[in-house]
Structures are given as structure tokens and as C-alpha cells.
Amino acid sequence: MNMINAVNIHKQFNQLEVLKGISLSVDKGEVIAIIGPSGSGKSTFLRCLNRLETINKGTIEIEGDTLVTDSGDGTIKYVAEPEARKICRRMGMVFQQFNLFPHLTVLENIIEAPITVQGCKREDIVPRAEELLAKVGLSDKRDVYPSRLSGGQKQRVAIARALAMNPDIMLFDEPTSALDPELTGEVLKAMRKLAEEHMTMIVVTHEMGFAREVANRVIFMDNGEIVEQGLPEDVFGSPAQPRTREFLQRVVY
Numbered sequence: 001m002n003m004i005n006a007v008n009i010h011k012q013f014n015q016l017e018v019l020k021g022i023s024l025s026v027d028k029g030e031v032i033a034i035i036g037p038s039g040s041g042k043s044t045f046l047r048c049l050n051r052l053e054t055i056n057k058g059t060i061e062i063e064g065d066t067l068v069t070d071s072g073d074g075t076i077k078y079v080a081e082p083e084a085r086k087i088c089r090r091m092g093m094v095f096q097q098f099n100l101f102p103h104l105t106v107l108e109n110i111i112e113a114p115i116t117v118q119g120c121k122r123e124d125i126v127p128r129a130e131e132l133l134a135k136v137g138l139s140d141k142r143d144v145y146p147s148r149l150s151g152g153q154k155q156r157v158a159i160a161r162a163l164a165m166n167p168d169i170m171l172f173d174e175p176t177s178a179l180d181p182e183l184t185g186e187v188l189k190a191m192r193k194l195a196e197e198h199m200t201m202i203v204v205t206h207e208m209g210f211a212r213e214v215a216n217r218v219i220f221m222d223n224g225e226i227v228e229q230g231l232p233e234d235v236f237g238s239p240a241q242p243r244t245r246e247f248l249q250r251v252v253y
Contacts, residue, residue: 001028003063003169003200004049008070010057011044018044019055020224026169029198033211033232036221037247042204043173045221049202050091050171051084062087063168089117092162093171096178098154100146100161106133107142110161118165125164132160136190152183156190163194170194172203208252212236220244 004026011019018041026032034042047053049060051067055076060067067087068078078084100109110129114120133139136156146154155175162170172191176184188210195201195214205211211218211232218235220228220243228241236252239245 001063002026002061003028003030004202005059005061006045006049007059008057009045009048009055009060011041011048011053012056018224019048022058022221022224022226024219024226026200026202028200030200030217031195031215032202032217032219033215034202034204034219034221035206035208035211035247036227040221041224042221046093046171046173046202046204050088050093051078052093054078062090089165090167091169091171092165092167093173094155094158094162094175096174098146098151098158098178100154100157102146105143105145106138106149106157109146109157110164113161114164129160129164132163133157135163135193136160137186150183151179152186155179155183155187159187159190159194169200169202172201172205174204174206176205176207206251208236208248220247222247 002025004024006022006024009019009022022045036042044053048055055068057070057076059070065087066079067084068076070076104112107129110132111122111125114125115122130142133142136159138153138156141149141153176187179187188207192214215232217229218232219226220235222243228235228239228244235244236248239248
């Protein structure tokens, strides 16, 4: 089943063209790693998929439902707001920064959105939250406030919080970039577990080992374009494009 179909996505900030015709199709259970230099448009593309940024041109479909369509005459049209919110709720997102509510405990951070957005009852969502905390290895932090957590622990809470909304797709925007190296492994372990459970994932990352080992497909972006994509062993082992080879030589070797 096709989970995401993005066609010819263009995005400008004033006169700066950040995305220059990005097209990507993602199947159910696929793990996509997007790599590339800073400023290449990776994070902007991710934010366009769930409407945190609006596009200037192109079409986005999520699980067969159209979020935004291109009329072909230079205008784009998003679906009505209630439908757009419904579509976007199928995607959970984890950001570089953890964005936890400091005045809420770990458990309260996780159950907040299901209660306020989905109308879940506290007694129904708490067991699910506890299950998710166990999944990310943080059962013992249930009643702790974020200020008492390490960066890696905060990011794992952020993953559990996103999963509490029962998304069909998970988007990760450089989830380990704000972490010390020794804390990165625990977050990547939680993400590997999701991949093993066949969660559909798009991961913008600088962690080349994760991209090589976990992704089904690796996409190299540069200057707002997809330069190369393919199986990890092909992109990392024998990249076809000089720009890809140059980037990998800088970051891998």
C-alpha cells in the first residue's frame, strides 16, 4: 500500500527556492533515510509532508487521500481544514528539539494529546502510555519531570508521545542532532525497534550507520533536489553521482 505520494514539490521562502521539484513515494512498512548536507532542504521537505510548511507547487497524498493538489495553473489547493487535520494526524513527528512540556511529568506529556485532541479517556490512554514507555525503555521515568531527564531520555519520551497518537507514519527530523554522542545510541535503538515492527518511517539523519543498516532506501538530497536514491548498499557502496560520492567521502571516511 502506498503511504505517501509526493509529486514535484516546490517550496520557496521569499525568493529562495528551497525545494526544486521533489518527488517521493513511500510504501507501507518502508524505512526511508534522507541524507545530505545542511541546507539541502531535507527538513523542509519533511515539514511540507505534514503541512507544518505549505508548498508553492506540487501534490501530496497520504494513504491515498489528497492533502494538497496542484491545479496546473500556478495555484495549489489544500483540502478543507478539518480534513487536513485528520490526514496529518496519521503522521507522528519527532523533532531535533524535544519540545516536552516542562510542567508535565513524562506520563502527562504522553497522554496530553490523545486526551485533548482525540478525546480519549485518561483511564484508557494511561495503559497505552505505560506500554510505550516500556517500549522505549523508560518505565521507571513515568512520574519524572523533563528537567530530570537526559537528552536521550527526553527524545525517547518524544518518540513515545508521537506514538501515543497511533500514527501510521513516523517522521523523524534529525532526532539525534541535539544529543551528545553517548546518548545517540539509545534513541537509535528505539528507532530500530520501530523499524523491526514495520512502522513506515522517513528519517532525516546524519547518522550514516543507521541509514546504512536500517533503511530500505536511502535518498541523497542537495541544493533542494534529490540527487540520488537507492538501496543502502548501492548508495553507500557505489554511488552513481559525483555529488553523492563527494558528500560520503567527507562524512563517512
